[in-house]
Amino acid sequence: MWHCDRVSxxxxxxxxxxxxxxxxxxxxxxxxxxxxxxxxxxxEPELCSLKMIVxxxxxxxxxxxxxxxxLAKRLGFSFLDTGxxxxxxxxxxxxxxxxxxxxxxxxxxxAAAEIRLTDDRxxxxxxxxxxxxxxxxxxxxxxxxxxxxxxxxxxxxxxRELAAGRNVVTEGRDQATEVFPDAECKxxxxxADEVRAQRRYEDLRARGxxxxxxxxLEKQQAxxxxxxxxxxxxxxxxxxxxxxxxxxxxxxxxxxxxxxxVRSRQKRLPxxxxxxxxxxxxxxxxxxxxxxxxxxxxxxxxxxxxPATGPILLLSNHLSHLDTIxxxxxxxxxxxxxxxxxxxxxxxxxxxxxxxxxxVGSAGATLSSLRATFRHLENGTAMLIFAEGSxxxxxxxxxxxxxxxxxxxxxNPVVVPMAVxxxxxxxxxxxxxxxxxxMAVVFGKPIPTDNLGEISDxxxxxxxxxxxxxxxxxxxxxRG
Ligand code: DC
Numbered sequence: 001m002w003h004c005d006r007v008s009x010x011x012x013x014x015x016x017x018x019x020x021x022x023x024x025x026x027x028x029x030x031x032x033x034x035x036x037x038x039x040x041x042x043x044e045p046e047l048c049s050l051k052m053i054v055x056x057x058x059x060x061x062x063x064x065x066x067x068x069x070x071l072a073k074r075l076g077f078s079f080l081d082t083g084x085x086x087x088x089x090x091x092x093x094x095x096x097x098x099x100x101x102x103x104x105x106x107x108x109x110x111a112a113a114e115i116r117l118t119d120d121r122x123x124x125x126x127x128x129x130x131x132x133x134x135x136x137x138x139x140x141x142x143x144x145x146x147x148x149x150x151x152x153x154x155x156x157x158x159x160r161e162l163a164a165g166r167n168v169v170t171e172g173r174d175q176a177t178e179v180f181p182d183a184e185c186k187x188x189x190x191x192a193d194e195v196r197a198q199r200r201y202e203d204l205r206a207r208g209x210x211x212x213x214x215x216x217l218e219k220q221q222a223x224x225x226x227x228x229x230x231x232x233x234x235x236x237x238x239x240x241x242x243x244x245x246x247x248x249x250x251x252x253x254x255x256x257x258x259x260x261x262v263r264s265r266q267k268r269l270p271x272x273x274x275x276x277x278x279x280x281x282x283x284x285x286x287x288x289x290x291x292x293x294x295x296x297x298x299x300x301x302x303x304x305x306x307p308a309t310g311p312i313l314l315l316s317n318h319l320s321h322l323d324t325i326x327x328x329x330x331x332x333x334x335x336x337x338x339x340x341x342x343x344x345x346x347x348x349x350x351x352x353x354x355x356x357x358x359x360v361g362s363a364g365a366t367l368s369s370l371r372a373t374f375r376h377l378e379n380g381t382a383m384l385i386f387a388e389g390s391x392x393x394x395x396x397x398x399x400x401x402x403x404x405x406x407x408x409x410x411x412n413p414v415v416v417p418m419a420v421x422x423x424x425x426x427x428x429x430x431x432x433x434x435x436x437x438x439m440a441v442v443f444g445k446p447i448p449t450d451n452l453g454e455i456s457d458x459x460x461x462x463x464x465x466x467x468x469x470x471x472x473x474x475x476x477x478x479r480g
Contacts (some may be wrong), residue, residue, distance in 0.1 A: 037280050037354070045273040050184075051307060052167050052269060053076070054262055055175035058189035059224050061196030063246050063254060067189060068171035070255040074117070075169065075262060078304075080162055081144075082172035082179070084122045085155045087133035088115045090142045091412035092124055100144040105327055107150035119161065126139045134216040136209050140219070143226055143313040146173075152233050157448075164446035165307030165414035174233035176241050185265040186314060187258060195247050196220060273380035274309040277334040284355060289329045295436040296322065296426060299478050300330040302443035303419075308333075311377040311413035313441075315404055315464055317397050317472055318386035319424035322434060326420050327384060329443040336385040338369060365403055377411035387468060397472050400465050405457045408449060417467035421475035440479035444471040 054077070056068045065081060072079035089106075092113040098105050116123040122130045132138070145151050156179045163180070165172060172179070177185040177372060191199075198219040204211050207413055227235040242261060246254050277285070292298065305314060314335065316327060328335050339357040343349070358376075360369045389401040398421075408415050422439035444467055452460060 004343045013097075018075075029068060029385060033283070035279065045275045045381075046476075049271045050269050051165060051309060052185065052187045052262075052266060053163055053180050053183040054169045054187065055180050055183045055234065055241075056169065056171040056187045056258075057173055057175050057177075057241070059170075059196065059227060060220055061200045061442055062189045062191045063199065063251065064189050066251050067246070067254045068169045069120070070251065071258045071262065074259050075167070077167040078163075079119045080118065080168050080170035082155070082159055082170060084117060085115055085134060085158065086142050086145050086151075087121055087138050087149060088124045088129060089113055089145045089155070090138050091129055091133050093145065094138070094141065096442050100141065101338065103148050103150065106148050107154070108146060110145070110148075110151040111408050115158070131207075132206065136204060136211065139192065141225070147226070149232050150211040152178075156233075160450075164448055165305075165312075165416075167308075167312075172226055173230075173235040176238045177236050177289040178233050180318070180393050181238075184269060185262050186238060186357055187261065188237040188241040188243045189246060189254075190243065191218065191246045193217065198474040210318070214292075252309055272310045273378070275334055275336075275376070275379050275381040280333055281355060283347065284351070285329055288325050292325065295434075296326070298326055298330060298422075298423075298437050298439040298441060300443075301474065301478055302445075303330070303332050303441070305416055305443045305445050306331065306333050306382065307414050307446070309380065311380050311411060312382035312414045313404065313413040314382055314384045315378070315387045315417050315468065316384060317392065317419045317468055318388050318390065319392050319395060319420060320429075320434075321391075321426050322423040322439070323386070323420050324384070324422055326439050326441055327418070331382065331443075333382040335382050335384045338373070338386070350466045353458060370406075371444075373407060374411060377407065377413050383407070383413070387464065391429050392424060393429065395428070397469055400461055400468070402457050402461045404462050404464070408460070409452055412449065415445060415447045415449055415464070417464060417471050418442060419444075419468060419471035419475040421472065421479045438479050440475045442471045442475040442478060444468075444474075 006207045009415075034073045053070070054069075056064050058064050065083070068081070069079050070075075089110045093100070093106055096109055098109055100106070114125050120130070121128055122133060130445045147165075150197065156174075159170065159179050170180065176183060176188075178181070180337070194217070196214060197220050200220060201213045201216045204216065244254070244257055244261075249257070312333065314327070314331075316323065324337050324339075336356045336358060338360045339352060341361055343352055343357075344359050358369050358372045360366060365373075376383060385404050387404055388398045394400055407413070420439065420441050422437055426437035426439065427434035447463060447467055
């Protein structure tokens with residue numbers, strides 16, 4: 001009897017535990033879903049520090065590259081080696097056998113060269129030239145590119161483009177004076193002539209170059225003179241730059257000192273509102289990603305071009321209903337998109353609403369949609385706008401509707417051009433249901449908007465159209 005009781009009691013317990021397990025399997029996802037959904041109510045824009053540009057200028061051999069690279073790493077910023085750009089153009093000129101005294105020809109070389117920088121590599125027309133541009137011959141020849149006004153203008157524009165909307169440590173000669181006069185933190189790094197020459201000498205010897213210290217010192221003095229006397233972009237210490245002397249300091253000590261300066265500046269920076277992803281948004285995004293892996297594999301490029309903080313105006317081409325899903329799952333920032341009013345009445349209306357879409361009339365943006373978009377940009381949202389207004393008829397880029405210029409002018413967001421490819425093939429306008437297919441999303445470099453006050457809507461629209469076409473071509477290539 002006693003034995004029988006024990007057996008039935010154990011069985012009962014086992015059944016209860018099994019039940020509980022089944023309940024948990026069933027209830028846990030529901031609970032997660034509920035928490036994610038209700039998180040919407042309490043989700044507020046975050047307050048983050050404004051993006052920061054740190055310029056490090058100074059004479060050759062002051063240890064700028066090493067210090068700037070180390071500092072960027074410690075701060076989690078991007079590093080921009082502007083000297084490498086001048087060197088890369090010089091290498092391109094040498095390869096094309098350019099006449100160094102022909103300023104026009106050199107400017108053409110600079111315009112044609114495709115230079116790409118990562119934090120530690122330099123690419124010229126797709127080839128890694130990181131070591132080649134450091135050769136003594138290139139160092140000596142670089143004065144021709146550095147003295148050329150057109151080359152300087154082209155490379156300064158490229159530097160602003162590379163830094164737009166990002167936290168950056170940049171080093172060179174003219175960063176605080178010409179390229180980023182409004183930088184949040186400016187440092188002038190220098191050292192005694194002999195110390196600089198000794199460093200450069202050791203550096204060259206380590207790379208197997210046959211030089212003497214006296215030669216290096218002599219060349220350095222000539223370069224210093226040229227850097228100071230250069231008509232455009234000459235080396236100067238601005239009154240708002242902080243001078244740091246690196247004599248007798250180890251590279252680590254220099255980086256410590258610079259980090260201390262930047263962090264104290266950072267504390268005084270204004271904060272900027274940034275709308276981040278709510279739990280619900282993350283939940284839906286992950287599910288969309290998983291659901292799309294097999295039917296719609298998507299390649300993504302240029303996510304680093306989206307600033308981590310502040311308002312963004314993402315201007316895209318529009319091919320299909322799948323675009324918003326492809327872009328939102330590819331974007332590292334939470335997006336809000338404008339959507340046709342008719343979508344807000346169907347079975348998915350609540351979902352579209354919960355993800356923060358903004359309704360627009362069939363004839364285009366209404367006053368209320370414009371107001372909502374303004375409000376979201378003020379809250380630091382990344383707004384996705386399909387610049388053509390409606391889906392493409394043939395998969396190609398149509399004429400842009402100029403409505404986005406008012407958003408760019410009034411709320412001063414970072415304007416990022418982008419494009420999708422492959423969504424038209426998967427689900428074009430005229431088909432009822434999608435079919436599987438490859439896709440690609442490319443986020444382009446932000447379009448500088450500092451000069452927006454001086455140019456017309458048409459001119460700005462022209463720049464956007466050009467950049468969108470570039471992104472679309474890149475997306476098609478990426479899709480393969
Ligand atoms: O920093 P570096 O030695 O890599 O620079 C190479 C050359 O480019 C040097 O002669 C100065 C020039 N330069 C310039 O004129 N302006 C810059 N912003 C960076 C470098």
